[in-house]
Amino acid sequence: MYNLTEEIINQKCELNNLKTDEWLEKMENMEKEGIDFVNISKIDIHMKKKMGAIIGGAVMIVFMIFLIGMFLWGNSVDPIPLGLLIVLVAIPVVIIVCIIGVLIGRIREIDGGEEDEAAKY
Template identity: 40%
Template sequence: MRINEVEQRVGITKKNIRFYEQQGLLKPERNAQNGYREYSEEDLLLLQKIKLLRKLSIPIEEIRKIETGALTMEDALRRHRISLEREQKNVEEMQLFCQMLIDHEVRFSTMDALEYLEKMEHMEKEGTRFMNIQAKDRKHKFFAPLVMAVLMVAFMIAIVWTVLWAYAIDPMNRPPMPFMIIVTVIPIVIIIGVLCNLWKRYQEIKGGEEDVASKY
């Protein structure tokens, strides 16, 4: 069957189906005549299992270990249940912390943030995990490559412009045309390479698994 039919029957987006293929969880056969992926009933059943485990928030790596037999289903579920219990405890601790701030009638303008940060640090030493403010979202991951690409492209354009400008203002001492072509083409090739790598990086960041809660 084709991917559109699999998407309908399993209720998983085509993007996620391809993502699971990239992660090695799914390996459909390819039609020798047209090169299209052909999904079997076994692939469909496997996707249903993956969907179930992902809806339980079990990590991709854990599912891979289960599928290959490196980890039993029971051990994975037990380990994941412990992880969920810890997350639940963290949420409860954060709820209590919020209630404490409410009870203390804390105002933003007069809040002694250092005092509460010290309390948080003490709680973290005892095992509570608060939100990691250093976590980066997709836009942040793409920002650095974008800046570097813009700088590199600008630098290459400056080189090309400088070469052409020098060629135009001094007709008597112009270098041979093959040399001019080489020093002009090389920066252009570099610009194309930079833009291609930037696009590839964007696709890598964008191509991750879609949110299971909203897409399933």
């Protein structure tokens, strides 16, 4: 790819007289030889989707940890029955486990391009 851009620059082609068909043919030949041309915008979109999912999941996990801390602090100030405390702490723990599972699935979905395929229809 670097050689192709150097060749275009060395020929000092201007935009109005650039022979795009020839350059596209050279690119296609390079692809047949094994060079991959990466769509950078697609990678950026996938990274943004991943970061959105990770940030959303992290915010909810932090909230659930805060909730567990509040339950434990409240129990230290005014003790409640142990069974009730276990239930109150178990609910956010189950939610955290589910968030992590969904987050892993979402990242796999983004990596697999399932969303891109569904957008075509």
